[in-house]
Amino acid sequence: MRKALVIAIAVAALATILQAQGRGGRGGRGNDNPGRGDGRETTNQAGVLTDNGGVRYINPGSPTVPEAEINSHPIPRMPDGHVDLTGPWVGGGSNGDIERDGGLKAGELPLQPWAKELRDKRLAKDEPYTSCLPMSVPRVNPYPWKFAYEYQSTGLTHIYVLHETGDAGAHRVVYMDGRPHPRNWVNNWWGHSIGRWEGDTLVIDTVGYNDKFWFDSRGTPHTEQLHTVERWTRTSWGRIENDFTLEDPGTLTRPVKLHFTGRLLRPDREGKADLMEFICLEDNEYGRAAQIEVGKGTDGRK
Amino acid sequence: MRKFGILVAALSIIAIATPVLAHHGFDTEYDASKHVKLEGVVTMVTWTNPHMRVYIDVKDKDGKVTNWNMELTSPNTIRRQGWGPDDLKSGDAVIFEGFAGKVVESRGSLQTIMKKSDMKPLFGPGGPDAAQPVKQ
Secondary structure, eight states, X not given: OHHHHHHHHHHHHHHHHHHHHHHHOTTSXXXXXXXXXXXXXXXXXXXXXXXXXXXXXXXXXXXXXXXXXXXXSOOOBOTTSOBOOOOOXXXXXXSSOHXXXXXXXXXOSOBOHHHHHHHHHOOGXXXXXXXXXXXXXXXXXXXXXEEEEEEETTEEEEEEEEESSSSTTOOEEEEOSOOOOOXXXXXXXXXXXXXXXXXXXXXEEEEOBOSOSOSSTTOOOOOTTOEEEEEEEEEETTEEEEEEEEEOTTTBSSOEEEEEEEEEBOXXXXXXXXXXXXXXXXXXXXXXXXXXXXXXXXXXXX | OHHHHHHHHHHHHHHHHSOOOOSSOHHHHEEEEEEEEEEEEEEEEEOOSSOOEEXXXXXXXXXXXXXXXXXXXXXXXXXXXXXXXXXXXXXXXXXXXXXXXXXXXXXXXXXXXXXXXXXXXXXXXXXXXXXXXXXX
């Protein structure tokens, strides 16, 4: 029994260390759910998943290419010479706490007082994402996502961002045909995104968001003045970096730069890495174990 | 059985050591102080979104049967670790651990589950159809 206790303590210590590594470093995404391959998958020595970012149920996370193989292939290119950013990727945005996930220290996100107050009073049960509403930018959860290039006779015209879940089935469109942001736009969940290349970096400029989604499960808010600029660079075969500029004069006292890292989804046994079907509303029983009504993040506007 | 004892001890300590960060609102629904370890017979395994569930009939000492509804993560996540419908079926006798619901206690969050026939933990990394390491 003494031996069992020693082993148990050793395993617990290992798991705690691994988790601490996952939360702290990474110069980017701090949280769970997603991550993977960067030390956030905490499994015990018996090979059983025990914890993934603190969520206490079996949750092995989306497998990613191990660190040792991050440079095992050249960065691929499309036939037209553009860098291939397809993925699928895991991580690369916020999830649990945009401030921490984006590489800032606690309190560094320059929220205006009202926004900080709103964030602090929001309840986890009201998180819109848990009611199958879109996560929007820059949030990604533990599930994989990808860039999908659309080529027409004129060349690359659109890039779609497809996320396996959290988006109620929606796809995000990035216009690559040179069009400007429109006037008289109806603000919506994904806003209006236009993209361009700066060398091998895909720059996505987005405006026209609604204010209904949360940046994270902590409840960090924004307004319809939100303007985001993502700079996506595939720095190796297995890694993609997102240098992210967040501007929202309605919520922040100044624009802020964040940084997130995504990892390539590990191929399956057939060597394929694909998104899978996910229908969030299929069997969503969220809240029933506590007999609560979830609020859909409406801050009282049910 | 001794190995199982070690495993349970390890899991319990890890659970205490790790803070809760809700992805899908663990704290909202489940009670971390209501740790359960039970035996029963699987009545249904639902590979549905957003999270899969395992339903288990558990008989108490008086013979009363309660059907536990235990939540896991997304079926896609479990599939990517190499697990599928053949690995746990209705009628399988199991030992499982988890945390009970805050109000409806038999709605729980599943922490670990294994069939009594082989005592191998299910649904973690490294299932029978798990991917091979990426070739260099």
